[in-house]
Amino acid sequence: MIRAVLLDLAGVVYDGDTPIPGAVAAVERLRKAGLPLRFVSNTTRSPRHRIIAQLGALGVEVADEELLTPARAAVEWLRRHGSRPHLLVHPDLEAEFSGLEGGKGRAVVVGDAGEAFDYASLNRAFRELVVGADFLALATNRTFKDADGELSLDAGAFVAALEFASRRSPVVLGKPSPDFFHSSLADSNCPAADAVMVGDDAESDIAGALSAGLGAALLVRTGKYRPDDETRFDPAPTAVVDDLAAATDWILKAPR
Amino acid sequence: MIRAVLLDLAGVVYDGDTPIPGAVAAVERLRKAGLPLRFVSNTTRSPRHRIIAQLGALGVEVADEELLTPARAAVEWLRRHGSRPHLLVHPDLEAEFSGLEGGKGRAVVVGDAGEAFDYASLNRAFRELVVGADFLALATNRTFKDADGELSLDAGAFVAALEFASRRSPVVLGKPSPDFFHSSLADSNCPAADAVMVGDDAESDIAGALSAGLGAALLVRTGKYRPDDETRFDPAPTAVVDDLAAATDWILKAPR
Numbered sequence: 313m314i315r316a317v318l319l320d321l322a323g324v325v326y327d328g329d330t331p332i333p334g335a336v337a338a339v340e341r342l343r344k345a346g347l348p349l350r351f352v353s354n355t356t357r358s359p360r361h362r363i364i365a366q367l368g369a370l371g372v373e374v375a376d377e378e379l380l381t382p383a384r385a386a387v388e389w390l391r392r393h394g395s396r397p398h399l400l401v402h403p404d405l406e407a408e409f410s411g412l413e414g415g416k417g418r419a420v421v422v423g424d425a426g427e428a429f430d431y432a433s434l435n436r437a438f439r440e441l442v443v444g445a446d447f448l449a450l451a452t453n454r455t456f457k458d459a460d461g462e463l464s465l466d467a468g469a470f471v472a473a474l475e476f477a478s479r480r481s482p483v484v485l486g487k488p489s490p491d492f493f494h495s496s497l498a499d500s501n502c503p504a505a506d507a508v509m510v511g512d513d514a515e516s517d518i519a520g521a522l523s524a525g526l527g528a529a530l531l532v533r534t535g536k537y538r539p540d541d542e543t544r545f546d547p548a549p550t551a552v553v554d555d556l557a558a559a560t561d562w563i564l565k566a567p568r
Numbered sequence: 569m570i571r572a573v574l575l576d577l578a579g580v581v582y583d584g585d586t587p588i589p590g591a592v593a594a595v596e597r598l599r600k601a602g603l604p605l606r607f608v609s610n611t612t613r614s615p616r617h618r619i620i621a622q623l624g625a626l627g628v629e630v631a632d633e634e635l636l637t638p639a640r641a642a643v644e645w646l647r648r649h650g651s652r653p654h655l656l657v658h659p660d661l662e663a664e665f666s667g668l669e670g671g672k673g674r675a676v677v678v679g680d681a682g683e684a685f686d687y688a689s690l691n692r693a694f695r696e697l698v699v700g701a702d703f704l705a706l707a708t709n710r711t712f713k714d715a716d717g718e719l720s721l722d723a724g725a726f727v728a729a730l731e732f733a734s735r736r737s738p739v740v741l742g743k744p745s746p747d748f749f750h751s752s753l754a755d756s757n758c759p760a761a762d763a764v765m766v767g768d769d770a771e772s773d774i775a776g777a778l779s780a781g782l783g784a785a786l787l788v789r790t791g792k793y794r795p796d797d798e799t800r801f802d803p804a805p806t807a808v809v810d811d812l813a814a815a816t817d818w819i820l821k822a823p824r
Binding site: 425430431434435442455462473475 | 685686691694695698711719720721722729731733
């Protein structure tokens with residue numbers, strides 16, 4: 313029974329600035345079928361308004377409440393805990409954390425800072441952890457498919473570096489955190505068991521969603537997918553499909 | 569029975585440019601007792617000649633064959649395997665790897681690159697690993713005591729980042745590699761069981777040496793030592809002593 317659809321963005325809907333063939337029409341078909349859609353992205357290089365604008369430019373209209381990002385989850389965490397952030401994130405993402413300077417606690421927030429990752433910034437974050445700051449990871453993805461088509465280091469590598477040196481474990485805000493999947497469905501009236509996730513990351517999107525209790529998870533062979541990814545993680549995908557268009561066929565054939 | 573002594577350098581003999589009180593006289597006493605000494609350092613920021621000059625300036629004369637460094641062990645590994653290095657090391661260390669450009673294989677070599685660690689250099693090393701280069705870690709130390717007296721990120725954090733993203737495990741050249749401890753004793757005619765290690769790193773120096781079969785390992789309360797370090801790793805130190813002077817007392821009282 314499928315009553316809500318969670319879609320990853322990079323590698324599923326688009327690759328860089330280009331829509332994945334058939335993806336825009338597939339989103340349209342899902343909307344026409346009346347299925348609630350949520351866009352759950354672990355991208356932490358772009359602010360929300362840019363992601364929404366980028367989707368709009370491709371022809372995919374997304375309402376603010378339909379887009380779930382780790383930065384939004386982190387801001388909620390910081391508000392709830394009364395903490396101010398020490399940011400190790402992409403400069404473009406910093407504005408999303410404004411207004412939290414008054415917090416009493418202190419939390420290191422690590423995202424995909426890209427070129428902003430350097431020894432000095434990592435060492436400053438490490439020293440905050442040593443003196444007891446909380447440790448928030450926006451995402452722990454190992455790699456992403458870069459603009460040149462090759463895999464590049466994602467936030468998870470730098471989270472692992474800080475984890476190793478500080479012997480501290482992070483609170484993970486984005487996928488594969490079960491909280492992230494659940495909060496994305498919070499206002500959909502759809503229990504997790506009736507939702508399907510579509511993603512290109514067999515670990516974070518697929519094993520993550522199934523571990524969080526989602527009813528199904530479809531691995532697409534686009535984006536960062538590499539042959540045999542479906543055998544590398546547990547739980548394995550419900551199905552492996554060519555792309556979002558094929559995933560949509562699968563979803564629309566499932567009982568509702 | 570103690571018939572050879574292995575000494576760590578930073579945090580045991582000196583701290584930055586300053587000798588640790590009593591350390592120079594302690595080395596002198598060990599030499600006078602006729603014990604073979606080996607200096608086994610995981611420092612990968614300084615070339616050998618500078619370490620030897622630095623020790624000389626403090627009043628500790630060290631012969632080339634008495635100093636074991638991970639860079640030397642790595643060069644031997646690369647020669648043995650006919651590999652050329654892709655270096656992610658401190659610029660000052662690069663010259664030690666000259667003459668290896670003709671190797672057929674390819675090996676990523678990660679040391680404590682310090683400020684040379686940045687996103688681009690880490691990502692280049694990661695991409696070499698993805699296409700099958702061997703993976704050599706000069707050291708996997710988590711932290712070192714920096715010039716300002718605080719702990720800073722050491723090579724191990726960046727090795728962990730590459731390990732996480734590439735899902736590859738490195739060959740570790742320096743401490744705590746058993747090969748490194750054994751090769752430091754190779755020309756001493758002293759079996760590992762009759763040697764003692766003195767260090768300030770409870771994990772790499774102490775648990776490492778004992779796991780490699782050394783007869784004893786003394787943890788000093790200088791350098792990066794922090795209270796309770798002796799309880800954090802297995803095996804625990806043979807003894808915890810104030811400093812190298814106290815370690816020397818311990819060694820000279822042991823049967824020979």
